[in-house]
Amino acid sequence: MIDCGESAQLQFRKCKLKFSRLNHIFISHLHGDHCFGLPGLISSLNLLGRTAELHIHAPHELEGLLTPWLNFFCHQMTFEVIFHPFDTKQPQLIYEDRSLTVTTIPLKHRMPSCGFLFAEKQRPAHIIREMIDRYNIPLYEINRIKNGADYQTPDGECIPNAQLTIPANPIRRYAYCSDTLPLASVAEQVKGVNLLFHEATFADDGEGRARETYHTTARQAAKLAKDAGVKKLLIGHFSARYDDEQVLLTEAKSIFEHTQLAREINFYSVD
Numbered sequence: 060m061i062d063c064g065e066s067a068q069l070q071f072r073k074c075k076l077k078f079s080r081l082n083h084i085f086i087s088h089l090h091g092d093h094c095f096g097l098p099g100l101i102s103s104l105n106l107l108g109r110t111a112e113l114h115i116h117a118p119h120e121l122e123g124l125l126t127p128w129l130n131f132f133c134h135q136m137t138f139e140v141i142f143h144p145f146d147t148k149q150p151q152l153i154y155e156d157r158s159l160t161v162t163t164i165p166l167k168h169r170m171p172s173c174g175f176l177f178a179e180k181q182r183p184a185h186i187i188r189e190m191i192d193r194y195n196i197p198l199y200e201i202n203r204i205k206n207g208a209d210y211q212t213p214d215g216e217c218i219p220n221a222q223l224t225i226p227a228n229p230i231r232r233y234a235y236c237s238d239t240l241p242l243a244s245v246a247e248q249v250k251g252v253n254l255l256f257h258e259a260t261f262a263d264d265g266e267g268r269a270r271e272t273y274h275t276t277a278r279q280a281a282k283l284a285k286d287a288g289v290k291k292l293l294i295g296h297f298s299a300r301y302d303d304e305q306v307l308l309t310e311a312k313s314i315f316e317h318t319q320l321a322r323e324i325n326f327y328s329v330d
Contacts, residue, residue: 060084060176061235065306067096068103073324078104079111084169085115085161087237088147088172094121098128101140109138116153116161118171119144147171150248158182164248165234166239166274174236176249184224194218231329234289237296241279246287253329254319255284259294262306277307281314295321 063084067295081104086094097115104113115121122142129140145153145163154161157180158239179218183205190196191294196213199272204210210218234249237258249255258286268278275283277294286293288319292315297304304320311318319327 062087062093064092065095083114085175088170102133106132106134106135112139112141114141116143118147138223146237147173157296167242168238176234178232179230182227182231184227186224190223240273241275242284246283250287252289254291255289256307258296258298260298262310277311281311285296285315293321
């Protein structure tokens with residue numbers, strides 16, 4: 060989960076997601092609309108009898124703020140909450156497993172803030188089933204072939220790897236950036252991502268207010284996406300002043316055509 064507003068539990072249920080599948084929460088910064096849902100969520104997980112660890116990746120101040128609350132309201136915890144503080148001033152690898160990495164994206168807001176870059180790791184090639192049967196390839200050779208090795212038959216014939224495999228799907232990368240002024244450094248770090256979520260709090264009529272509050276306009280978000288060469292831009296974090304968010308989409312699409320509005324409980328495909 061990225062950020063945890065007050066309605067996080069409700070949205071989880073609306074999406075029919077299982078709380079038990081939630082193991083890592085990434086908090087961008089400590090404004091209430093991004094983290095006020097954490098105490099209630101942790102309390103609910105405790106009441107549900109969770110036993111698995113919950114990992115929270117956040118600016119270092121969060122642990123000091125949340126720990127006294129947990130000690131008072133959840134003093135008989137059924138699971139462990141593990142905090143992973145990160146530096147908000149420079150990009151940092153904060154999570155890695157066998158399938159992906161998560162790296163922070165330093166942002167510029169009224170308090171320390173970071174976005175997140177999720178990048179899949181390249182998977183091994185797919186071995187062609189018919190080739191296994193044709194050359195009677197033993198099981199112990201399959202992983203070597205998937206990772207690029209040629210195959211030598213018992214008769215000494217060398218079968219090129221390209222003949223035995225097809226490439227794995229291209230890796231996908233997703234970047235999340237909210238809340239922030241538009242930054243050239245962000246464009247550099249998210250270059251070429253499949254999907255960029257970037258805040259677009261204001262339209263052109265609110266550009267002055269955007270500067271005052273360290274936010275981004277829809278047009279600025281679109282220019283950043285264009286400069287970064289991303290494949291798709293998703294804009295969100297809209298100001299309540301806009302009854303019709305279409306004006307934000309129109310302004311963004313005038314700069315970067317492949318833009319969509321972020322809508323609650325929607326799924327977005329990436330290439």
